[in-house]
Amino acid sequence: MLNKIIKKHFINNEFVDSVSKQTFQTINPATEEVIASVQRGDEKDIDLAVKAARGAFTKWCDVSGPDRRDLLLKLADSLAQNQQYLAEIESLDNGKPTSIARDIDIMMAIKHLKYFAGWADKLPAGKTINVENTSTMAFTLHEPIGVVGGIIPWNFPILMFIWKIGKWELNPIPNMFGFSNLPSHLSRFSSKLLSSLVAAPVLSNPPRRRL
Amino acid sequence: MTALLLAQLIKEAGFPAGVVNVVCGSGPDCGKPLALHPDVDKVAFTGSSAVGRKIVKYSGESNLKKCTLELGGKSPLIICDDADLKLAAGAAFIGLFLNHGQCCCASSRIFVDSKIYDKFAAMMVEKAKGITMGTEEGKFQGPQVDVIQFNKILEYISSGKEEGAKCILGGNRAGDKGYYIEPTIFTNVTDDMKIAKEEIFGPVMQLLKFDTIQEAIDRANSTSYGLASGVCSQDIAKAMGIAKRLQAGTVWVNSYNDFDAALPFGGYKESGWGRDKSEYALENYMEVKTVQFPIINYH
Numbered sequence: 001m002l003n004k005i006i007k008k009h010f011i012n013n014e015f016v017d018s019v020s021k022q023t024f025q026t027i028n029p030a031t032e033e034v035i036a037s038v039q040r041g042d043e044k045d046i047d048l049a050v051k052a053a054r055g056a057f058t059k060w061c062d063v064s065g066p067d068r069r070d071l072l073l074k075l076a077d078s079l080a081q082n083q084q085y086l087a088e089i090e091s092l093d094n095g096k097p098t099s100i101a102r103d104i105d106i107m108m109a110i111k112h113l114k115y116f117a118g119w120a121d122k123l124p125a126g127k128t129i130n131v132e133n134t135s136t137m138a139f140t141l142h143e144p145i146g147v148v149g150g151i152i153p154w155n156f157p158i159l160m161f162i163w164k165i166g167k168w169e170l171n172p173i174p175n176m177f178g179f180s181n182l183p184s185h186l187s188r189f190s191s192k193l194l195s196s197l198v199a200a201p202v203l204s205n206p207p208r209r210r211l
Numbered sequence: 212m213t214a215l216l217l218a219q220l221i222k223e224a225g226f227p228a229g230v231v232n233v234v235c236g237s238g239p240d241c242g243k244p245l246a247l248h249p250d251v252d253k254v255a256f257t258g259s260s261a262v263g264r265k266i267v268k269y270s271g272e273s274n275l276k277k278c279t280l281e282l283g284g285k286s287p288l289i290i291c292d293d294a295d296l297k298l299a300a301g302a303a304f305i306g307l308f309l310n311h312g313q314c315c316c317a318s319s320r321i322f323v324d325s326k327i328y329d330k331f332a333a334m335m336v337e338k339a340k341g342i343t344m345g346t347e348e349g350k351f352q353g354p355q356v357d358v359i360q361f362n363k364i365l366e367y368i369s370s371g372k373e374e375g376a377k378c379i380l381g382g383n384r385a386g387d388k389g390y391y392i393e394p395t396i397f398t399n400v401t402d403d404m405k406i407a408k409e410e411i412f413g414p415v416m417q418l419l420k421f422d423t424i425q426e427a428i429d430r431a432n433s434t435s436y437g438l439a440s441g442v443c444s445q446d447i448a449k450a451m452g453i454a455k456r457l458q459a460g461t462v463w464v465n466s467y468n469d470f471d472a473a474l475p476f477g478g479y480k481e482s483g484w485g486r487d488k489s490e491y492a493l494e495n496y497m498e499v500k501t502v503q504f505p506i507i508n509y510h
Contacts, residue, residue: 005219009233011234012228029357042241050248071225085216098348142499145496147252151246152257164257
């Protein structure tokens with residue numbers, strides 16, 4: 001069942017090994033057995049992800065709101081089509097009963113994606129403001145913040161991933177996720193799927209070419 | 212692992228290269244360099260308050276990147292004597308036992324009016340006895356996520372017993388394989404106990420007794436956390452009055468752990484900065500740019 005998953009980092013639309021070539025094992029908490037070996041990232045991989053997100057940022061800002069909306073909706077549909085499979089993987093990796101993973105985690109993730117997709121072409125681009133000096137005119141622009149690093153916990157990995165990337169409407173995101181069996185002094189990080197998501201925010205700010 | 216599967220779906224959906232990147236690793240190996248990175252504009256972190264502090268520190272040590280933090284909690288749920296007890300038991304049950312207690316907003320301090328305390332405790336025991344364990348379809352409670360969490364929760368259960376709380380259900384490992392913990396309920400819990408102060412992140416319920424609403428509100432707010440809270444009462448004026456005073460980012464009335472994408476979620480006090488979900492969350496991902504210019508004033 002796990003064969004279909006590429007257990008590598010995802011940087012610049014490519015699945016890649018860690019620069020260090022290190023891996024770690026992930027354990028099924030219901031059986032205490034090792035279920036997979038996954039690439040183990042460090043700062044070199046983070047740096048590559050941040051560079052990729054930075055490179056994507058300006059281009060992403062020029063993608064129109066409706067196009068960003070459609071991409072998020074397409075992803076939501078893709079999650080819906082894979083709902084059972086995602087639930088089974090989540091169950092193996094995280095210990096959730098499959099029905100709970102499917103009907104809570106993944107169903108909510110789909111709803112959140114659709115919700116944020118709805119903002120992509122509707123978010124106010126800014127406002128005009130009356131100022132004291134009547135020989136002056138002024139307005140605001142709502143612009144995406146830039147490269148966003150999302151750090152996601154293990155308790156609701158799929159849902160928290162989507163909570164973060166929903167706002168890709170604006171920004172590119174280098175994300176990070178963590179894994180459980182690494183000894184760590186950062187307690188919550190030390191468990192399960194903790195990944196790092198580095199992305200260019202997706203927010204539906206006014207596309208620059210329109211200005 | 213599911214995040215990597217999501218990455219595959221993201222690629223298939225046609226997102227441009229670099230818009231989403233996923234790196235797997237531990238907090239020290241990946242989270243720290245991400246939070247210290249000079250070319251990251253913002254970090255959105257969900258996790259413990261201890262690590263949240265580190266994220267802010269790393270931001271200060273690098274480029275003052277913006278941070279939003281969704282952190283831990285020790286969320287109170289107040290059950291008034293006029294509550295619909297069936298409804299209240301349902302709220303307390305889902306508030307604590309959902310996801311094996313592994314929710315940052317878990318109702319892990321349940322304040323129950325002394326007039327209904329014993330009755331309510333008996334109802335909770337009956338309800339929790341019905342929990343089915345396993346990871347198969349239709350089961351309610353799976354194992355805790357890993358051995359670290361598993362051991363930590365068992366330590367909290369021991370400390371509860373040592374500090375004088377009464378364990379009226381569970382209190383042990385369930386079975387001998389997998390990180391399963393019995394649904395556990397403590398009564399006679401007092402505010403000074405470790406299990407009443409620290410985030411347990413497991414299927415361990417604390418029932419605390421109160422005599423007046425004012426006392427319940429004061430004790431509910433007597434925590435450094437402020438993520439979520441709840442109140443159960445059939446008197447709308449009372450429930451709203453309590454909701455007004457609770458220092459928390461969410462107040463669920465006659466319900467708990469009810470989520471909607473359109474509603475903001477985040478913490479007061481040390482439970483975080485900013486809000487996830489909803490229109491409010493978008494503000495955390497934007498900069499506002501002011502553009503000003505002179506115009507010719509014709510008369």
